[in-house]
Amino acid sequence: xxxxxxxxxxxxxxxxxxxxxxxxxxxxxxxxxxxxxxxxxxxxxxxxxxxxxxxxxxxxxxxxxxxxxxxxxxxxxxxxxxxxxxxxxxxxxxxxxxxxxxxxxxxxxxxxxxxxxxxxxxxxxxxxxxxxxxxxxxxxxxxxxxxxxxxxxxxxxxxxxxxxxxxxxxxxxxxxxxxxxxxxxxxxxxxxxxxxxxxxxx
Amino acid sequence: xxxxxxxxxxxxxxxxxxxxxxxxxxxxxxxxxxxxxxxxxxxxxxxxxxxxxxxxxxxxxxxxxxxxxxxxxxxxxxxxxxxxxxxxxxxxxxxxxxxxxxxxxxxxxxxxxxxxxxxxxxxxxxxxxxxxxxxxxxxxxxxxxxxxxxxxxxxxxxxxxxxxxxxxxxxxxxxxxxxxxxxxxxxxxxxxxxxxxxxxxx
Numbered sequence: 481x482x483x484x485x486x487x488x489x490x491x492x493x494x495x496x497x498x499x500x501x502x503x504x505x506x507x508x509x510x511x512x513x514x515x516x517x518x519x520x521x522x523x524x525x526x527x528x529x530x531x532x533x534x535x536x537x538x539x540x541x542x543x544x545x546x547x548x549x550x551x552x553x554x555x556x557x558x559x560x561x562x563x564x565x566x567x568x569x570x571x572x573x574x575x576x577x578x579x580x581x582x583x584x585x586x587x588x589x590x591x592x593x594x595x596x597x598x599x600x601x602x603x604x605x606x607x608x609x610x611x612x613x614x615x616x617x618x619x620x621x622x623x624x625x626x627x628x629x630x631x632x633x634x635x636x637x638x639x640x641x642x643x644x645x646x647x648x649x650x651x652x653x654x655x656x657x658x659x660x661x662x663x664x665x666x667x668x669x670x671x672x673x674x675x676x677x678x679x680x681x682x
Numbered sequence: 683x684x685x686x687x688x689x690x691x692x693x694x695x696x697x698x699x700x701x702x703x704x705x706x707x708x709x710x711x712x713x714x715x716x717x718x719x720x721x722x723x724x725x726x727x728x729x730x731x732x733x734x735x736x737x738x739x740x741x742x743x744x745x746x747x748x749x750x751x752x753x754x755x756x757x758x759x760x761x762x763x764x765x766x767x768x769x770x771x772x773x774x775x776x777x778x779x780x781x782x783x784x785x786x787x788x789x790x791x792x793x794x795x796x797x798x799x800x801x802x803x804x805x806x807x808x809x810x811x812x813x814x815x816x817x818x819x820x821x822x823x824x825x826x827x828x829x830x831x832x833x834x835x836x837x838x839x840x841x842x843x844x845x846x847x848x849x850x851x852x853x854x855x856x857x858x859x860x861x862x863x864x865x866x867x868x869x870x871x872x873x874x875x876x877x878x879x880x881x882x883x884x
Contacts, residue, residue: 667844
């Protein structure tokens, strides 16, 4: 039985990473896919933990070898998901979580229509703006571009299976866990062996 | 925006009622539909709380007036769901929970294909037999009929959206809550007003 592929997306600054880090320890075996990116490393980020930080030449080489499940350009930088670790984990029956941009999420949905798609939304664009300014990692131009992009992406929420509004973090974490747990209970994922076990009479 | 119709079913003795009673107080506004039945009241059961206890004549009158959303015969007794309170709650935007037999669940799915269907399974038929004997409310003949019925019904698990195995009660309660919460987050249930609120820029 293959694992479940979960894809989460949402605007920069909406709190995807924070939700994931708070929720995942409580979710049993789930493989978090580490993206490759050409964007500069931020302070505190660790290569191979937060991202695989690559230069453009290395990123292009992966593309040329069809080694990315998805990739997207976002505000001048490239992001992509190495396919091999994802497929290895799914084949071993482990669930996999991707945290990626909207364009990449669409590519995954195209290639893997069985993926479970989660959209993390800010309570409002106004609140997202406050959070981006509070983070203090982007200049004014980047903030404006991120907000414009976020506004456009929100129009895509109905392409997803679930929409989680990150208003209060503890509620968003609970919601995230509920989606993962519920999807694991889907009847269509029951193996014949699991049904046989339920019917055991002794 | 209409509420969500949840339907839970599962063999007698599997712990449906226990799970529901433990889970519901933590789930916000959810209307529990009280079934009508012709089966004798058990000790501790209250008319209008556990069931509407009816005689056959009264039950037949409801059927004749098409006032039941579903009904089924089970081990010699009749059970049914009065339609009016269910529709009133859904129209008012409240979620509704039905706890009914398999035959009734199939009728609801037929009439309301948007209903979310949950099947509560025992860890095994052997464990269900232990629980039925432990409950001590049924004679040997009824126990054997309930087990035969449970075995047959387990073959229907794939007709449902979710299968929850009631092995450890606390885990089953958590699983039940997760399904309700996750379904409330479904993107397809988002109203246009909710999307407009996310886009608010001031």
